[in-house]
Amino acid sequence: MTTTETSVVHDLGTLAHRLAHPTRTRCGCEPPQVLADRPDGTVVRSGAIVAKAHAADTDREALAARIALAAAPRLTGILLPPLTAPERSPTDSGHPEPSGTPRRPGPSEHPASAPAPRPVTLWPFGAPVDPTDPEAAPWAEAAVLLARLHRTEPPFRLPPMRGPAKAARAVARMRAALPGDPAVLPVLAGWRALPAWARGEAPVPARRAGFLCHGDLHLGQLVRHPAPDGPWLLIDVDDAGVGDPAWDLARPAAWYAAGLLAPEDWSAFLDAYRSAGGPAVPPTGDPWPELDVPARALTVQTAALALAKCAAEKRDPDELEQLMIESCARIATLPPELAADPAS
Known part of the structure; x- marks a missing residue:
């Protein structure tokens, strides 16, 4: 961990701790817990508060719209609502400043008037999926939340869902990590086989566009709130926006196609989505004409990130x-x- 990352983690922990205990100078609680520490998102928890530093190159206007989306009343019971809009003030060193009081943003609120290297948002803690109990994985619950999300009319203008852009970014990261390495050739070949819209190089076809999407669905994006036994909610709206709802089904579809997701789990997910009226696939019949391209794109994205990670860790x-x-x-x-895609 670099010094900068350590400082960001420390500042986030301080911020979350102060907001979790606004009237105490001392307490006997556990030290802040690092939930994630990556360039695209550092997340630290203290008690009931979670503080997140977003990527330094985050589009702040788009982030403000996405945070407002999570706070919008029509998304109640689908998305975990935030405690704050992005923090307004960086420290002199460029790290998130631990200040402010939790509050809900309005749809028109924008983040920092003075630009910060990494905007910070605050969230209530929710209990995540237990990775040690795969049989209890909430595939059906995730599918119902997605169906409800996809059926919801966007409450205001939103940026595009970032799924294709994230796939392109993963491929670029792989290329940078392994220049000229033949190991990347199968992944690049799979990438070139995708239509331009799935590579983020062209608009999404009209028949696929305009739906409210999460943009990065996996089981790590679900929590129970209030913890530990509240209803499941979707978290992490950094990639949310309007686009092709099939993209939100693409990761489990890709895992199923690759043999990484059990057929019974895939069936539970797909059946629950259809039963809840999800628009990404027809209510009956073969779902793959709609899922095929997004599932291929997520396969390429996953493989590209895996190769980049292997290069960084110097392993096969x-x-x-x-x-x-x-x-x-x-x-x-x-x-x-x-x-x-014939419609692309």
């Missing part, structure tokens, strides 16, 4: 990572009419 891909890389090779061999 593990068995699961290798499966996704091999899936990219299969994507590249498909006939053009199967690899492209």
